[in-house]
Amino acid sequence: MYCISVINQKGGCGKTTVATNLAACLAVSGRRTLLVDMDPQSHCAVGLAVPEDQIEKNIYDVLITSYDENRMELKHIVWQISKNFDLAPSGIELAALEPQLAGQDRREDRLVEVLSHDASDYEFVIIDCPPSVGLLTFNALRAADEVLIPVETGYFSLHGLTKQLETLHVLKKQCQQSIIIRVLASMYDVRTKLAREVLNELKKHHSTMMYKTIINFNTKLKEASSFGQPISEYDPSSKGMQDFLRLAEEVAVGAAQMQVKPELSIEEQLQAISKTADELLAESREVLGEEPAFRNKAPQSVEARINEFYGIREEPGKVKFAALYPKADQVQLAGDFNNWQPEQTPLLKADEDGRWEIELPLNGGTYQYRYVVDGRWQPDPYNKRVSINPFGEYNSLLEVK
Numbered sequence: 093m094y095c096i097s098v099i100n101q102k103g104g105c106g107k108t109t110v111a112t113n114l115a116a117c118l119a120v121s122g123r124r125t126l127l128v129d130m131d132p133q134s135h136c137a138v139g140l141a142v143p144e145d146q147i148e149k150n151i152y153d154v155l156i157t158s159y160d161e162n163r164m165e166l167k168h169i170v171w172q173i174s175k176n177f178d179l180a181p182s183g184i185e186l187a188a189l190e191p192q193l194a195g196q197d198r199r200e201d202r203l204v205e206v207l208s209h210d211a212s213d214y215e216f217v218i219i220d221c222p223p224s225v226g227l228l229t230f231n232a233l234r235a236a237d238e239v240l241i242p243v244e245t246g247y248f249s250l251h252g253l254t255k256q257l258e259t260l261h262v263l264k265k266q267c268q269q270s271i272i273i274r275v276l277a278s279m280y281d282v283r284t285k286l287a288r289e290v291l292n293e294l295k296k297h298h299s300t301m302m303y304k305t306i307i308n309f310n311t312k313l314k315e316a317s318s319f320g321q322p323i324s325e326y327d328p329s330s331k332g333m334q335d336f337l338r339l340a341e342e343v344a345v346g347a348a349q350m351q352v353k354p355e356l357s358i359e360e361q362l363q364a365i366s367k368t369a370d371e372l373l374a375e376s377r378e379v380l381g382e383e384p385a386f387r388n389k390a391p392q393s394v395e396a397r398i399n400e401f402y403g404i405r406e407e408p409g410k411v412k413f414a415a416l417y418p419k420a421d422q423v424q425l426a427g428d429f430n431n432w433q434p435e436q437t438p439l440l441k442a443d444e445d446g447r448w449e450i451e452l453p454l455n456g457g458t459y460q461y462r463y464v465v466d467g468r469w470q471p472d473p474y475n476k477r478v479s480i481n482p483f484g485e486y487n488s489l490l491e492v493k
């Protein structure tokens with residue numbers, strides 16, 4: 093069994109798309125594969141048309157009982173998706189695992205224990221993680237032979253990558269096993285100059301830490317998940333399918349070689365990737381300086397622009413919300429200030445880069461909100477303050493003075 097955890101604390105960078113389609117393509121090529129959903133938002137089940145109301149037990153039940161005498165085994169929760177392809181679904185209860193296990197010994201080893209007992213029949217286990225760092229992601233890290241970090245080929249994703257690597261750096265101190273860490277260029281849009289430049293730089297500095305395969309932006313991949321199918325079923329002749337078949341082969345070859353231990357320690361790998369990410373950030377700034385939207389800005393203002401303009405900002409008598417969704421057709425805001433009615437508060441697209449914004453007059457108090465991006469509800473990726481809602485999902489928190 094070879095285990096790959098798909099991790100990035102940045103929301104919406106393609107983790108679930110990669111985990112689901114990589115698992116499907118490993119299965120298509122004859123490898124028995126288990127996909128484990130560690131995200132309480134259950135997007136794997138949604139993307140594979142497993143009816144959520146019929147999932148009686150999920151990975152939460154397996155993890156919470158994993159050290160008990162009458163533990164629930166994986167086989168009792170697994171759904172067969174297609175030949176060679178099984179899913180261990182998640183559920184909203186998973187969001188409660190961390191508080192419920194607080195203070196308990198070896199709580200971060202639960203998943204690795206479960207897999208070592210129950211998953212030896214699988215050639216590959218792929219783990220989809222939530223966009224946050226906590227006990228769930230840590231369990232996935234402890235179970236991993238390999239960590240796959242999907243990174244959108246844009247400046248803001250690189251910004252996220254540096255943060256992600258800092259986090260992995262802290263977490264890795266508690267991991268004894270050797271892990272290989274690789275970056276996957278995802279949602280690559282060859283038409284964008286910035287994406288091309290960033291990819292070239294990534295390749296130049298960083299070829300050993302990157303998958304050779306690139307996952308292009310392909311609308312068939314988006315459509316496939318909204319139809320509840322992996323790309324191998326939805327459109328096997330698509331470019332998306334070709335990309336994922338290539339990734340599956342690369343991963344399989346790498347896994348075979350990984351029986352030999354990696355030459356670099358995990359610390360050295362992280363340092364190498366971090367350094368590259370910093371260099372890339374610096375170079376991306378230069379590239380961005382040439383982009384039309386930034387042409388009149390002093391180069392040093394780019395960093396300031398990120399901190400200042402994305403997220404929430406209180407101004408006299410109003411709060412400004414700004415987010416970057418370059419590929420969205422519609423972005424709306426829903427919160428307890430508008431009875432969670434997103435259609436009342438659409439954001440306006442403010443520039444060609446895909447910056448969306450809205451201003452609301454809000455009285456002092458604490459509010460919860462989410463964005464609705466092309467119909468998908470999600471927390472504000474630029475606001476670290478969140479709370480878990482009754483559905484087990486994250487709401488963003490806003491405090492107006």
Ligand SMILES: Nc1ncnc2c1ncn2[C@@H]1O[C@H](COP(=O)(O)OP(=O)(O)OP(=O)(O)O)[C@@H](O)[C@H]1O
Nearest residue numbers: 103104105106107108109223279308309310313314
């Ligand atoms: N290569 C791609 N081409 C086109 N669309 C893509 C691609 N990868 C992901 N998407 C789309 O981008 C959106 C976000 O992707 P996805 O849900 O996989 O991200 P995620 O990292 O799992 O998000 P979260 O952090 O919320 O779990 C989805 O609508 C998905 O269909």
Ligand SMILES: [Mg+2]
Nearest residue numbers: 107108131135
């Ligand atoms: Mg996801």
